[in-house]
Amino acid sequence: MNKSLIKKITSNQLFIPIMALLLLAVINLIVDPGFFKVTLRTNNDGNPVLSGSLITILDYGSELAILAIGMTLVTAASGGQDISVGATIAIAGSAMLRVLCGTNPRPDAIQAPIIVAFLVACLVGMLCGAFNGALVSIFKIQPMIATLILFTAGRPIAAWINFNRLPIVPDPKFKYFGGFIPGIPIPTTVFIMLLCVLVIALVLKFTNLGLYTQAVGINEKSARLNGINPTFVKFLAFVILGLCVAVAALIKVSRIATINYNVIAKDIEMDAILAVALGGNALSGGKFNMWASVLGAYVIQALTTTLYKFHISSDALAAYKAVVVILLVFFSAPKVREYVGDFFKKMKAKKKTAQLVAVGDSAAEVISGENEEVEEDN
Amino acid sequence: MKKVVALIMASVFAFSVVGCSKKEDKKETTKSDETKAESQTPEKKDGLIKVGIINNDPNESGYRTANDADLKAMFTKENGYDASFNYSLKNDEQIQYAKTFIQDEVDYLLLSAADTAGWDSVLQDAKAAGVKVILFDRTIDADPSLYEASIVSDMNKEGQTAVDWLASQNLPEYNVIHIQGVMGSAAQQGRSGALDKKVAAEGNWKIVKQQTAEWNAEKAQQIVQSVIDSGEKFNVIYAENDDMAKGAVAALDAAGISHGVGKDVVVMGFDCNKWALEELLKQNWNYDGQCNPFQASYIDAIIKDLEAGKTPEKTIIMEEKGFDAATIKQEDVDKYGI
Numbered sequence: 001m002n003k004s005l006i007k008k009i010t011s012n013q014l015f016i017p018i019m020a021l022l023l024l025a026v027i028n029l030i031v032d033p034g035f036f037k038v039t040l041r042t043n044n045d046g047n048p049v050l051s052g053s054l055i056t057i058l059d060y061g062s063e064l065a066i067l068a069i070g071m072t073l074v075t076a077a078s079g080g081q082d083i084s085v086g087a088t089i090a091i092a093g094s095a096m097l098r099v100l101c102g103t104n105p106r107p108d109a110i111q112a113p114i115i116v117a118f119l120v121a122c123l124v125g126m127l128c129g130a131f132n133g134a135l136v137s138i139f140k141i142q143p144m145i146a147t148l149i150l151f152t153a154g155r156p157i158a159a160w161i162n163f164n165r166l167p168i169v170p171d172p173k174f175k176y177f178g179g180f181i182p183g184i185p186i187p188t189t190v191f192i193m194l195l196c197v198l199v200i201a202l203v204l205k206f207t208n209l210g211l212y213t214q215a216v217g218i219n220e221k222s223a224r225l226n227g228i229n230p231t232f233v234k235f236l237a238f239v240i241l242g243l244c245v246a247v248a249a250l251i252k253v254s255r256i257a258t259i260n261y262n263v264i265a266k267d268i269e270m271d272a273i274l275a276v277a278l279g280g281n282a283l284s285g286g287k288f289n290m291w292a293s294v295l296g297a298y299v300i301q302a303l304t305t306t307l308y309k310f311h312i313s314s315d316a317l318a319a320y321k322a323v324v325v326i327l328l329v330f331f332s333a334p335k336v337r338e339y340v341g342d343f344f345k346k347m348k349a350k351k352k353t354a355q356l357v358a359v360g361d362s363a364a365e366v367i368s369g370e371n372e373e374v375e376e377d378n
Numbered sequence: 379m380k381k382v383v384a385l386i387m388a389s390v391f392a393f394s395v396v397g398c399s400k401k402e403d404k405k406e407t408t409k410s411d412e413t414k415a416e417s418q419t420p421e422k423k424d425g426l427i428k429v430g431i432i433n434n435d436p437n438e439s440g441y442r443t444a445n446d447a448d449l450k451a452m453f454t455k456e457n458g459y460d461a462s463f464n465y466s467l468k469n470d471e472q473i474q475y476a477k478t479f480i481q482d483e484v485d486y487l488l489l490s491a492a493d494t495a496g497w498d499s500v501l502q503d504a505k506a507a508g509v510k511v512i513l514f515d516r517t518i519d520a521d522p523s524l525y526e527a528s529i530v531s532d533m534n535k536e537g538q539t540a541v542d543w544l545a546s547q548n549l550p551e552y553n554v555i556h557i558q559g560v561m562g563s564a565a566q567q568g569r570s571g572a573l574d575k576k577v578a579a580e581g582n583w584k585i586v587k588q589q590t591a592e593w594n595a596e597k598a599q600q601i602v603q604s605v606i607d608s609g610e611k612f613n614v615i616y617a618e619n620d621d622m623a624k625g626a627v628a629a630l631d632a633a634g635i636s637h638g639v640g641k642d643v644v645v646m647g648f649d650c651n652k653w654a655l656e657e658l659l660k661q662n663w664n665y666d667g668q669c670n671p672f673q674a675s676y677i678d679a680i681i682k683d684l685e686a687g688k689t690p691e692k693t694i695i696m697e698e699k700g701f702d703a704a705t706i707k708q709e710d711v712d713k714y715g716i
């Protein structure tokens with residue numbers, strides 16, 4: 001019974017990301033226990049804020065976690081990845097600033113309520129998602145190729161939306177989304193992330209989205225034969241990712257109250273895909289575990305924060321990250337885990353046979369001993 | 379229902395395709411207009427000097443936008459120029475544009491090369507065709523006889539000016555957070571080099587953290603946050619561009635650390651964006667180093683010299699300022715902000 005429990009734990013998809021987090025925690029504990037210190041400070045606006053490495057991980061990991069939600073669905077449904085996420089963040093962020101600042105890049109007050117700007121950004125994000133989704137689901141183009149279009153064109157489009165100027169949002173309230181709300185010492189991004197996770201949890205629980213997505217990802221034909229429309233499911237996955245992108249764009253743009261089209265959310269798509277992979281989800285689609293992906297996102301952020309904390313030279317940072325990522329991905333790959341599982345099974349089997357052989361030997365000894373006794377009697 | 383959804387999707391797709399192609403069309407028509415205009419006037423248009431300008435994409439950065447606007451303002455008919463512009467961030471495309479300009483028999487080819495290598499043969503063609511080449515903003519690895527002059531920023535000097543300014547502040551000790559640009563870029567090497575040398579030479583200069591944020595504000599914010607989290611002492615932030623300085627300041631603000639003139643932390647940036655100079659004016663930052671994008675007047679002077687039969691200097695290094703928050707004025711912001 002004990003053994004089956006261990007097996008249950010190790011075969012759970014959450015095992016690898018949790019182990020990775022624990023490993024990073026242990027490394028940090030050994031090198032500098034200060035990593036776990038959380039202090040209450042007062043920021044320059046006079047409001048209380050929590051500060052510390054753990055808070056930093058929670059804060060900066062949020063947008064990646066939100067993106068991981070959408071990316072998991074896209075991966076599961078289409079068996080491919082969306083590489084235009086970073087560029088779409090630039091587009092959605094640019095649209096948001098265009099609404100907030102109007103035609104004047106340096107207005108004295110915002111031109112529209114933040115909620116309107118956010119809704120416009122959501123619409124733009126979902127349109128971009130719909131564009132990708134249509135290419136993938138209707139025109140059957142491979143996801144990576146389909147999303148390559150926006151990956152290439154996205155940042156110039158973002159620049160074009162604001163006439164290539166860099167608007168700065170004057171309203172301090174806009175900074176709350178990527179910072180702190182006065183009086184609440186926990187980063188707002190954490191609440192936004194929790195809200196997104198809650199919404200997707202409810203959707204997965206009360207609708208057939210999860211089931212349909214997995215069915216389409218595992219076998220499109222049999223899904224169709226069972227009355228599921230694979231085209232729509234794939235399309236929907238991309239639109240949901242578009243929505244996640246808009247939320248991430250809100251956080252990203254809010255952090256510095258402006259945008260730089262060329263560097264905002266650069267290479268974030270790779271981190272989002274990595275989060276899905278770290279969660280042990282097959283990148284070829286099919287079954288998925290949303291929470292493993294979300295945890296995977298925090299593993300990546302914990303790694304980044306840890307690497308920043310250590311005094312690693314700029315040139316070597318990418319190399320360190322690559323090594324850790326290779327190891328993590330290697331051990332979370334289903335094939336490797338299967339192999340390791342088999343290996344342990346074999347070990348167990350060997351032990352058993354060894355025991356059997358040992359038992360057999362002793363039995364033989366007993367028999368031979370008896371024989372000896374008999375001989376002596378003779 | 380299905381049909382409706384399909385229709386909507388189709389229209390969305392069509393819309394986006396049209397959206398894309400519209401932009402393309404616009405580009406092409408302007409281009410063909412240009413070529414048409416050029417083909418109609420194969421010779422010099424009564425006294426106008428014909429220049430072909432190849433630049434990097436103005437969307438690349440605020441610096442490039444300012445650079446492009448400056449060139450466009452200078453090379454007009456009123457100033458005696460007949461100018462055509464082409465943009466690309468890719469070297470091979472730029473070389474193609476150069477070939478086209480040579481075929482169009484421009485008098486001058488102005489070039490800001492995307493890459494340093496690969497220009498020899500096309501510049502030889504230009505020389506054979508009697509087209510004079512002037513390099514601006516970036517140099518190339520080619521024989522100097524192939525071009526008339528090159529106008530460049532000296533990144534090492536920019537770094538040195540900034541470090542000299544920092545040294546002149548006479549802080550009792552310098553604990554510097556050094557946020558670097560994309561590793562290997564000319565700006566990063568020049569701006570890092572001066573600081574590294576100073577830190578190695580002086581006993582009371584120490585680098586608390588040296589890390590690349592790849593020109594990204596948010597990465598800079600995280601790097602500074604990591605230093606704050608670790609509780610290490612620092613009193614200078616040396617960010618190699620304005621965006622990263624802004625990210626760093628956001629981290630300071632969140633942690634309640636004061637910055638600016640006469641405060642706990644000295645903030646330094648580069649590039650002289652207008653908003654950055656305004657931060658200086660408000661005394662939230664201490665220093666901003668210029669990377670001069672206004673090259674048009676230099677080019678104009680060279681062309682005038684060449685037309686008059688004079689030989690200009692081969693390498694011209696532009697004057698670049700460093701602004702101190704204690705002395706900056708509103709006029710500086712208006713004049714030098716990009």
